[in-house]
Amino acid sequence: xxxxxxxxxxxxxxxxxxxxxxxxxxxxxxxxxxxxxxxxxxxxxxxxxxxxxxxxxxxxxxxxxxxxxxxxxxxxxxxxxxxxxxxxxxxxxxxxxxxxxxxxxxxxxxxxxxxxxxxxxxxxxxxxxxxxxxxxxxxxxxxxxxxxxxxxxxxxxxxxxxxxxxxxxxxxxxxxxxxxxxxxxxxxxxxxxxxxxxxxxxxxxxxxxxxxxxxxxxxxxxxxxxxxxxxxxxxxxxxxxxxxxxxxxxxxxxxxxxxxxxxxxxxxxxxxxxxxxxxxxxxxxxxxxxxxxxxxxxxxxxx
Numbered sequence: 001x002x003x004x005x006x007x008x009x010x011x012x013x014x015x016x017x018x019x020x021x022x023x024x025x026x027x028x029x030x031x032x033x034x035x036x037x038x039x040x041x042x043x044x045x046x047x048x049x050x051x052x053x054x055x056x057x058x059x060x061x062x063x064x065x066x067x068x069x070x071x072x073x074x075x076x077x078x079x080x081x082x083x084x085x086x087x088x089x090x091x092x093x094x095x096x097x098x099x100x101x102x103x104x105x106x107x108x109x110x111x112x113x114x115x116x117x118x119x120x121x122x123x124x125x126x127x128x129x130x131x132x133x134x135x136x137x138x139x140x141x142x143x144x145x146x147x148x149x150x151x152x153x154x155x156x157x158x159x160x161x162x163x164x165x166x167x168x169x170x171x172x173x174x175x176x177x178x179x180x181x182x183x184x185x186x187x188x189x190x191x192x193x194x195x196x197x198x199x200x201x202x203x204x205x206x207x208x209x210x211x212x213x214x215x216x217x218x219x220x221x222x223x224x225x226x227x228x229x230x231x232x233x234x235x236x237x238x239x240x241x242x243x244x245x246x247x248x249x250x251x252x253x254x255x256x257x258x259x260x261x262x263x264x265x266x267x268x269x270x271x272x273x274x275x276x277x278x279x280x281x282x283x284x285x286x287x288x289x290x291x292x293x294x295x296x297x298x299x300x301x302x303x
Contacts, residue, residue: 090209091118095144097204102240105203107180109155112204116147117302124153124260125299126177128163129292130272133245133265135228137300142209142259145230145239149259152202152241153298160184163293164197167286168273173248175269176231176286177295178241188288190279197288198281201240208236212254221254228260245269268293 097111122137139146152158162184163177182188182197190196208230212221223229223246231242236255245262247269277287 090143091140092116092143092209093118095147095206097144097148097206099204102203102205103201106200107157107202109152109157109202112148112151116143118143121303122146122150123263123301123303124149125301126158126265127296127299128268129294129296130268131265133268134263135260136263137260138210138258142257144206145209145257145259148202148206148239148241149243150300153300156297157202157241158295158298161295162186162188162197163272163295164188164288165281165286166273166277166289168276170285171251172285173225173250173273174244174246174286175272175289175293176242176244177293178231178243180241184294188278190281190288192283198242201242204240205237206239208232208239208255208257210258211236211256212258215254219253220251223250223252223256223258225249226262226266227258228262230257230259232256247273 093115095112095114095116097114099111116139118139120139122139124135124137126133126135137146137149157180158178160183161177161180162182163175164179164182165174165176167174167176176198179197179200181195181200186197188197212223215221225246225248227246229244229246230239231244232238232240232255234253234255236257239257243259244256247266272289272291272293275289275291278290280287
């Protein structure tokens with residue numbers, strides 16, 4: 001009997017260890033990239049020789065700057081840590097947006113101006129079908145990112161588009177938006193086709209800014225609730241139009257540019273998260289929100 005009990009305990013321990021390994025692998029895969037997944041990368045790579053994900057892929061230019069509130073985040077909410085030492089000190093006075101090797105824009109828009117208004121202070125109001133999400137834009141810490149976001153917003157680039165992805169598990173709690181491929185009338189299906197929601201960009205890319213420092217031994221940092229950051233293909237300097245809103249402290253690699261903090265509207269994000277998903281993105285984690293989120297417009301104000 002004693003030998004039988006010992007064998008059962010050993011088997012139970014082995015099952016537990018296997019389950020933990022599977023969970024850890026899944027968490028690492030989800031946290032490593034806020035992209036659409038390897039299947040789409042392969043399709044896009046075969047089709048156009050690109051490594052495009054949701055932000056579009058290209059070879060970035062030379063490196064530039066690198067840089068736990070509650071669910072009711074205030075203007076003080078931000079990604080963990082401060083901007084690291086960089087070749088160019090923020091606020092930036094010149095911005096480089098590259099179109100070379102980048103997938104064409106899914107919605108035509110000019111490249112942002114190279115000379116940003118680096119002395120200005122901006123806010124953004126994302127006007128959705130569920131209410132308004134107000135954001136304080138971090139122009140002094142992520143000048144070129146804010147310059148691009150404000151440019152796209154004022155050009156109507158985000159208008160009548162859906163937030164195509166919600167992740168609400170395994171330490172990652174974000175709503176992802178900014179791809180006009182996901183039109184307001186589109187029924188999201190979590191397709192892995194090259195033109196699926198989550199693969200579109202503005203036809204240009206730019207470098208990362210304000211990246212968090214102080215990564216843990218696992219190479220991750222905490223993006224705090226209320227953070228608004230750029231999505232990319234899992235590596236820095238592949239920014240385009242897609243961004244994500246953090247509604248609960250999230251663990252990610254420090255490759256995503258924080259460029260804003262949510263001052264009101266986190267309750268909207270939580271409502272969407274609670275509703276769950278209508279389908280699942282197998283490789284990237286999360287899925288299409290069951291509670292449809294349509295961006296009617298984004299209003300930029302200089303304060």
